[in-house]
Amino acid sequence: MADASAYVKTNAEIQVYDDDVRAEDVAGQWQLMWWRFKRHKVAVIAGICVLFIYLVGIFAEFLSPMDPNDHHTRYTYAPPQNVDLFHDGQWLPHVKGYQVEIDQFTLRRTFVTDEEKIIPIGLFVKGDEYKMWGLIPWDRHLIGPLNPRDPFYLWGADRLGRDMLSRVIHGARVSMSIGLVGVAISLVLGIILGGISGYFGGWIDNAIQRIIEFLKSIPTIPLWMGLAAAIPLTWEPLYVYFAITVLISLIGWTGLAREVRGKVISMKGDDFVIAARLDGLRTNKIITRHLVPSFLSHIIAQTTLAIPDMILSETALSFLGIGLQPPIVSWGVLLKEAQNINAVATAPWLMIPGLAVVFAVLTLNFLGDGMRDAADPYSHH
């Protein structure tokens, strides 16, 4: 046998082979997740897009050229204008005005660009007065005609001559926030009920699971229709908005609760949770210190993936006319305008809110996918 004395025999025999502190060694879960998320290029781009959409929603009043409900019957179904930066070789950002031609036989009004009529536009122009977030009175708009009375329809106008761009921007606020608020409600319900269900088990778990199964078994559209019909017509738009949000999240929480329950059950038996119990940690501490941080990242990723569902639900409800009602502007409400084939044929820009929905749903899904992949930074170690 080998010469035993040649081997180190003390407690300090552990040998360290790298002395430099690598950033990774002292990085916590969120830092590791961020690093991992950053590697997912598509998700990063999607994340920037989502951020952009939400910023648009937040600063809707300022970003929209005019009041979304301001109607001008003269410009019914006016087509989108092009922005030109130069006029006669001189710097002059402008759009062209409209000329209306009436067809002698059909009496249909068609808009043609009036090459003579120059409408100068600018940034931070004075326009319709509004209250930022319903609080701060202001009248500046990011972009608009220098003369507020001039027509300015970058994305065209609708049946009442309202600016589509402004309406889509305001729709972003409502539609995107419904997703967010709905998911927040689902998240709270899901974590609490799913957590209780998973951690305590027994009859309480049984009861919660049966409720979830019951809720999931009800066809959603008829349920929503029934509940939406119960919302009093006299309610203020803001109340209707919240009522619809609650309705949508009523179903949404069930999936999250199951997710949380599964995570909790699988982790409850994990050694590190047993270790925490043997350390003398009390149940509430074990949950807040060990369990919640362990599944929170997964749940946030799942939540991101749930927002598109919420947005689509709102769109579907409003499209069917049982969700939000004008004068609230949401993408679903806007799409309802595009129900009429005739209208779409003459004014295809009425479909723009649909593109906005697709864009928002896709970017949220890409973002959620990236977050889900990053949610467990320890899986490859």
Next chain:
Amino acid sequence: MTKTPVLEIRDLQTHFGAREGLIKAVDGVSMTVNRGETLAVVGESGCGKSITAWSVMNLVPKPGKIVGGSINLYDRNGGSVDIAALDPKSAEMRAIRGARVAMIFQEPMTSLSPVHTIGNQIVEMIRLHQPVTKKEAEAQAVRMLDRVGIPKPTERMAAYPFQMSGGMRQRVVIAMALSCNADLLIADEPTTALDVTTQANILELMKELQAEHHTSMILITHDLGVVAEVADEVAVMYLGRAVEQTDVFTLFDHAQHPYSRALLGSIPELGKTRGQRLTAIRGMIPHPLNRPLGCTFNTRCPMAIKGACDAVEPDLIQTGPHHHTRCLAYQNGYTHHFDKKPEGAMRPSETIGGRAHV
């Protein structure tokens, strides 16, 4: 007694292109399996023993790839085929897998389908490699199950894997591996997941069957007790390299490489080490991305010499009639550095000088 090789691995390189860098999981492994013998490949986690086995099957998991060396598989007539040069998906490779080289895993469920009866699975395996009717295959399967010691084999044909204990499942896997009469059996930690009583039975069974079928075997294990039980030859691996190969008796009595000797010294021995301290190897196994320069063991080696072991990569040197070691203490031009001769040191034979890192 003349030994004819059934498998010769020469300078095998299997690398993994991970995001953090290139992991040389197998980095210049050479070893030989003789016909009818068992070669035990011993090593700790990350030494590349399993990847070596996967390379022989030409089933290296992604993103791994065989990037160099040869794996020559000989048939009984002396003809050979280089597995490393074959496309993993080629018909030729598929014909070799199962028919000539079969594999047994640590966890029997990885090679058993949970949704088919074991009878179906063995019959399918037999018919894939032998031109027999279903009836004949079934009869053969029952004989196989009986042979590996499964009680009531005819009834057990209709059982699903989950209805059996771990030991019984491993017997089924062995029956499947043997039913195709492979020349070479690769067993990757076949008894690690089993209890000691079951392990003894399975090892016994494998020895018997090997003698019956003249099968050669590569036994991947970390357990020197298992090696002592069944191996003829032993290859010791450390961090992607074979550091020593010799027959099992020589290894247990006259191991040369400091790592092999440390490994042998670090296992408790019945009735010998009670109340004493074990001779531990200092330090931890380096991360595969953080491999030491020179001899990969130099950071933990009690004999390591500064300036030599941490700079020069030792070659695998023939140190005896049947003994290969990868250590500078046996390499020409370096032996004089080592004032204390390792035990069992023989005269270093001729070799090309080691490559120095600059």
Next chain:
Amino acid sequence: MFDDSKTKTVLQVEDLKMHFPLIKGLMRRRVGTVKAVDGVSMTVQQGETVALVGESGCGKSTLGRTILRAYEPTAGHIHYNPRGSDNVVDLAGLNNNEMQKYRPDLRMIFQDPFTSLNPRLPVVDIISEPLRANKIAEGVEAKDRVADIMRKVGLRPEYMERYPHAFSGGERQRIVIARALVTNPHIVVADEAVSALDVSVRAQTLNLLQDLQDELDLTYLFVSHDLSVVEHIADRIAVMYVGRLVEFARAEDLFRRPLHPYTEALFSAIPIPHPKLRGKQHRVQLPGDVADPANPPSGCPFHPRCAYARDICKKEVPELAETGSGRTVSCHRADELALKGVL
């Protein structure tokens, strides 16, 4: 080390039972009981190492965890004599709040250094958790104690801000050990503490455990399936089969001359340490599989696999009886059988 003359019993387990309900189906009906630990009695002396051995599913891990009150025992007593005190408390009778007081005294070393450390906490938080949870130390004082114990287990205290993923398996196991020992415990249950480690790292860790035992006057309950390791480290060994203790004796006695047929069979299966011993060992073949703890056989649970079984073994459960010289065995025929040891 264990010495007959001046011993103090720190732990006396009496007829301990840990049964788990077997629940199935939509209505969560109880369809049976898994008797993981079924009437175990044993004593543990101050400063000794008692090993619990047996095949998987024999209840050795459950016994260790039940003694630590990781579970609510079904029946029986766990009499514990705290350090520096003559009082004896029955841990089995305490509620969770009362148990809190003794948690720092009885600690556990887990098998898997990857799953037993929360990857989301830095090492200093992991090791100091029992100190803060039991209000033993907080803030700077807790940090000092963490640094101290890290040094003792061979980890650099400078690394305490790192997260578990920065450490190798062997180093992580030292973190697990540090967490168990930071409260200055009395009894440590090591549940397969070295099984997940590589051979070279295992030897270090075993040496470390032995050093710490001497230094800190620890009593070990060493749960392991590796009999060579057990022979190396244990003073006394308890052999378990399907939730019951079949034999309990000093390690050397047990290896030289087992009294229970199961002990004989189990020990005979230990792999030989050297190839020259091939064919020389006496192997006892056990027919069949380990009995199902949800549905154990009548009488002696080992009788269907026992070569020495008689009619009485099928009918009566053998008592765990003293046989003199401090050994206990539960076999009807312990007196008449001459069984072979492996030493």
